[in-house]
Amino acid sequence: MNQPKIIRVSGPLIVASGCRGARMFDVVYVSQERLIGEIIELKGDLAFIQVYEDTTGIGPDEPVYLSNEPLSVELGPGLISMIYDGIQRPLELIRKEKGDFVQRGMELPALDRQKIWHFNPRVKINQELVSGDILGEVVETGLIKHKILVPGQVSGRVIQIQEGDFKIDDVVAKIENAGKIMEIRMSQRWPVREPRPVKERLLPDEPLITGQRVIDTLFPIAKGGAACIPGPFGSGKTVFLHTVAKWADADVIVYAACGERGNEVADLLLSLPELKDLRTGRPLMEKTVVIANASNMPVAAREASIYTAITIAEYFRDMGYSVALMADSTSRWAEALREISGRLEEMPGEEGYPAYLTTRLAEFYERAGKTVCSGSDGRVGTLTVMGAVSPPGGDVSDPVVQNTLRVIKAFWGLDDKLASSRHFPAINWLNSYSLYHENIQEFLTGKISEDYPKLKTEAMRLLEEESKLLEIARLVGVETLSLSDRLILEAARMIREDFLHQNAFHEIDAYTSLKKQCRMLKLILGFYHQAGEMLEKGKALKEIFDLPIREKISRVKYIPENKPEEFDLLEKLIRGGAGE
């Protein structure tokens, strides 16, 4: 067979001839420098290759090497706490070997080959296993027990397994099937563009608790759900995603910084080791994997990065964990898709994006879900996906937003106006929505409070009314509104300022438990009802607004989680007539 060689170079796109036999999405190595690329189109013996690295200095007639393998990630102990680029190269290691700037043509193993892990078998000799079953465990970090799974297409009878210390390339078990013996190692590879199989999909029915009041109370997301966060620049998408990554009650966090700022990645990397997991007090880094392909890193690797991220996330889901994936931002991924598509001279769809944008987005978000994992023990794992979208000018008619809306069920619309008056998180309560209320209702009434759903409905109603009343007030002045309407305005203002507004940088305010959220809302609405009664009795509006309890309510967000008695006091005060 001819050695394939380059016949054209145009930025990240390379065309090579002599590639008969190559398959779509196979990985290739370009030139003597072995730059990593992927085949994205085939025409006769020509292969169109997107290259994951800078192609400066590459020219026609240089060789191309086929790998005959799709773009894959390596999965096994050692993933946690790592920071990878878009095609799973370990950035920390690259820095140690090559210095502070990322150079090209580097092939470094994704997982540490030399590290020794203590393997604890969970099955016995002669046990029959199927693909996906848990063979054993490795304590990876203080937070994660890494389950070693039987790889795909393998099943049979265990003929050898033992406890001991192994490197990831060592054989830890042997499985026999119809006379064939298969060696099992702790690591496996999986092609990133192919979803990992599951046994059964379930409906999400448990909330992902983020500690963010506007999310948990008004627009919740279920474990296994998908949410989209669109917003113009400066509206706080990244800070919000970071906050959720820090506080969400998921077992594993995979954070994909896709085409975003390098300094934001640095911020995340510096703060994660310092922040403590709420339940265990261990550093959050012990449950996090970061994929960082900053905006100035090669554009094709940016396209691959969200697949790399979600494949790693699926792998942990398969162990029975609840996993949360943050993708920041899917717009940059779509733009990478557009750039490559433009260079392929494909017919563009809306706004120059390729026509297959819709299907690619749907395929990505559909990899979220609550699932019975493959294997025979019926364990359940969840994968929650939250994707930021950065539409041009904050305009939600952008094709990436519109196509995302079709596949997600929670929409957290960030608002420029709120952000510039420093109302954070700047989630607009009028256009955001969540379709998970029904799914998680049982959980909330059972575990938190019987009247929680009722409280949030009332809060939403007040906010709705406020927006209508403000329209009227803008035309004819506040003074012309009825007293009860003005009370509604005041109550809505309290909900906005004293409940929805949350300071991500305040030590106590940054996280609020569901119980506290419920009680906070109850206080505000309790005051509103009491005030309504007072108003009926003929008390002046101004006197009601000036009651000292109001300032106390405005500061309940700063009551520590371990002092519920302060809430008891305030609740008593309100029941007794709001401290009249």
Added chain:
Amino acid sequence: MYKEYLTVSSISGPLVVVEKTSGVKFAELVEIELGDGTIRRGRVLDISSERALVQIFEGTSGLDVAKTKIRFLGKTQSLGVCPDLIGRIFDGTGRPRDGGPPVIAHEYLDINGNPINPSARDYPTEFIQTGISAIDGMNPLVRGQKLPIFSASGLPHARIAAQIARQGKVLGKEEKFAVVFGAMGITFEEANFFINDFKNTGAIERAALFINLANEPAIERISTPRLALTAAEYFAFRLDMHVLVILIDMTLYCESLRQISAARKEIPGRRGYPGYLYTDLATIYERAGKIKNKPGSITLLPILTMPEDDKTHPIPDLTGYITEGQIILSRQIHRQGVYPPIDVLSSLSRLKDKGIGRDKTREEHSDLMNQLFACYARGKEAKELAVILGEAALSDEDKIYLKFSENFENEFVRQGETQVRNVAETLDLGWRLLSRIPRRELKRIREEYLDKYYQNAT
């Protein structure tokens, strides 16, 4: 000796197609000899087995198909660097334009640089005191940040940039410090303003200037910011200096990019700008930053003029998505005669939170800043309302806020072009403005700070 090609087959806009090439590499530097012997330079944009597409930096006027000779130089565009770059003025392609001798380079660096490894980045936390209240108090700048100024034609962005370059310093430290100035397509007068300002303050002694004027080839502008940043990276990460880079005007840079894209007949994105505008801008802006265990830093202050004052135009929009905030100038505030006309509400510094507070500025800075924002925003709302309904229809509370927002613009934002307000003065000014608002309204400030700093003046 390089192989010479006489096989130019077409010339269109800034692009030249050369036939029957061999051994040419992508992004290689090209030398073009015109019929009359003048030399121009260019870069390979697209290369196939027998044909190369070359972009000419100085434009294609005077080129012909018959006599033009093309030489491929086998290297990429680079900048010769040495400490003597400081104090010099260069043109948009890196040749001296101050009449001085050529620089003797210690080393040649590729002007495209390499991306900083995200895990090598150090998070910027050192507060830079610019002496401008609207920036220090409300949208603080830190070392290693990229903070653009979104301006529009007729607004004093040049004066503000020069003021920041003149006054900016890190409190309590004397360190090696340099300014790199990259100008793309600005007028002679504007360039002269900066050069004179640098000369008058002595800043020229520690500055390197790369200037492409409005009447010089537009295509050169593609390299100018990259040359400036290559010099900056050399100063910051080899010579351990703190470098402030000013790039003006990014809008004109983007227009050159659009020109090349159109000449290549690429599928345009929004408003005719190429689909890769975001990626291209990112390769410029992301070169700012700090690196762990290295003392130097690059702080980037790009200036762009928003066409029609429109923040959603692709250039400011994509810039805002890459940079760490933005300082927006407002025509309305400018008309009120306030200098600097900074629109505090829509401006933002994303890196402020770790740059301020105890031991950096003052403990209550963050709370105070948030409170000032909230009050000013409420005052602006009241102002809008007053326009519709008349001031008399406002509630007493709204009137307080209305007054506050006026005072805020006139006392806090307004200051002299040479006036340095240190950060303590700025914060005290903020408290003085808040003193006219009842304490119970100040919900964004912790009790302990209110006890310590708040004095009621009503």
